[in-house]
Amino acid sequence: xxxxxxxxxxxxxxxxxxxxxxxxxxxxxxxxxxxxxxxxxxxxxxxxxxxxxxxxxxxxxxxxxxxxxxxxxxxxxxxxxxxxxxxxxxxxxxxxxxxxxxxxxxxxxxxxxxxxxxxxxxxxxxxxxxxxxxxxxxxxxxxxxxxxxxxxxxxxxxxxxxxxxxxxxxxxxxxxxxxxxxxxxxxxxxxxxxxxxxxxxxxxxxxxxxxxxxxxxxxxxxxxxxxxxxxxxxxxxxxxxxxxxxxxxxxxxxxxxxxxxxxxxxxxxxxxxxxxxxxxxxxxxxxxxxxxxxxxxxxxxxxxxxxxxxxxxxxxxxxxxxxxxxxxxxxxxxxxxxxxxxxxxxxxxxxxxxxxxxxxxxxxxxxxxxxxxxxxxxxxxxxxxxxxxxxxxxxxxxx
Numbered sequence: 001x002x003x004x005x006x007x008x009x010x011x012x013x014x015x016x017x018x019x020x021x022x023x024x025x026x027x028x029x030x031x032x033x034x035x036x037x038x039x040x041x042x043x044x045x046x047x048x049x050x051x052x053x054x055x056x057x058x059x060x061x062x063x064x065x066x067x068x069x070x071x072x073x074x075x076x077x078x079x080x081x082x083x084x085x086x087x088x089x090x091x092x093x094x095x096x097x098x099x100x101x102x103x104x105x106x107x108x109x110x111x112x113x114x115x116x117x118x119x120x121x122x123x124x125x126x127x128x129x130x131x132x133x134x135x136x137x138x139x140x141x142x143x144x145x146x147x148x149x150x151x152x153x154x155x156x157x158x159x160x161x162x163x164x165x166x167x168x169x170x171x172x173x174x175x176x177x178x179x180x181x182x183x184x185x186x187x188x189x190x191x192x193x194x195x196x197x198x199x200x201x202x203x204x205x206x207x208x209x210x211x212x213x214x215x216x217x218x219x220x221x222x223x224x225x226x227x228x229x230x231x232x233x234x235x236x237x238x239x240x241x242x243x244x245x246x247x248x249x250x251x252x253x254x255x256x257x258x259x260x261x262x263x264x265x266x267x268x269x270x271x272x273x274x275x276x277x278x279x280x281x282x283x284x285x286x287x288x289x290x291x292x293x294x295x296x297x298x299x300x301x302x303x304x305x306x307x308x309x310x311x312x313x314x315x316x317x318x319x320x321x322x323x324x325x326x327x328x329x330x331x332x333x334x335x336x337x338x339x340x341x342x343x344x345x346x347x348x349x350x351x352x353x354x355x356x357x358x359x360x361x362x363x364x365x366x367x368x369x370x371x372x373x374x375x376x377x378x379x380x381x382x383x384x385x386x387x388x389x390x391x392x393x394x395x396x397x398x399x
């Protein structure tokens with residue numbers, strides 16, 4: 001196999017490199033801007049090789065990347081300088097789903113996807129975590145929650161030491177004070193999906209609508225800046241960003257147009273720009289779930305696309321960059337993406353493919369051995385004293 005497309009929820013840009021966690025299996029990758037093939041940096045410890053959708057959000061703090069779980073058991077930490085992994089387990093058995101994460105004063109506030117996951121706070125310096133059990137209790141005392149209620153990926157924003165949160169399906173905004181831990185809510189006259197904050201004002205996207213609502217908290221005044229369009233479908237707007245006094249609506253669902261909103265006095269001018277070169281499949285509702293902004297460029301990250309799409313906000317030009325696995329490991333990664341358990345790995349991978357992965361891990365161990373004897377290093381690795389790589393986990397699994 002010569003190529004295998006990589007998909008991911010979030011990414012972190014460090015100079016000319018982009019770091020991301022694979023959506024379709026357990027793997028950390030690094031892509032150099034302008035290049036096609038991503039370098040495989042290793043497997044996240046504490047999770048199965050075939051695990052899918054492990055992470056949703058990446059937080060950087062003091063040159064360390066914190067990968068928060070979406071369908072995982074804990075927080076993974078990758079040190080950009082030491083190039084090693086750490087794992088902080090939240091629970092041995094339970095899967096946790098956080099839709100966002102906010103860092104403030106050395107603490108990461110983990111925003112739960114739904115009522116099945118608690119609101120949690122991870123202290124980076126102490127490497128400890130605590131759950132705020134009052135969060136969901138406060139809401140459930142006032143509203144009847146169902147499986148249809150959730151906090152989306154753009155459903156929170158940090159403003160002046162307070163986290164403002166929207167829950168899809170409820171016409172409210174929750175305010176969580178990160179200093180005191182106090183929770184309050186405000187009822188609003190619409191059903192928001194996402195929340196953003198620009199220049200002292202809150203901007204809301206609305207469920208299944210192109211409507212954008214601007215809210216002035218100090219004056220307690222809300223106004224719509226866009227009326228509804230005809231033939232609206234589910235999730236037309238993923239999120240909002242502001243650039244050069246204009247609003248840009250990022251498309252959600254199967255929509256593939258960026259909408260530019262200009263304010264001309266009391267009038268609003270709307271322009272649309274179709275995203276070119278994208279390719280759909282039918283696996284997910286959303287082609288993109290996230291993006292990065294670098295100056296005037298927006299990098300749309302592929303959840304189910306065929307590469308990173310770069311959209312220039314000034315020139316309104318687009319360019320698609322393929323993101324593929326290193327051909328040396330493309331076949332192995334493809335197999336992992338299709339597997340759901342150890343038996344399938346054993347059936348589909350075979351000895352030859354497994355040895356390729358082992359050769360990769362052995363080379364990595366030798367490179368990092370320093371002055372230590374390589375045999376001693378491998379012995380420690382097999383005992384579990386070193387980071388447990390993919391080949392180590394497979395070897396342990398099939399002994």
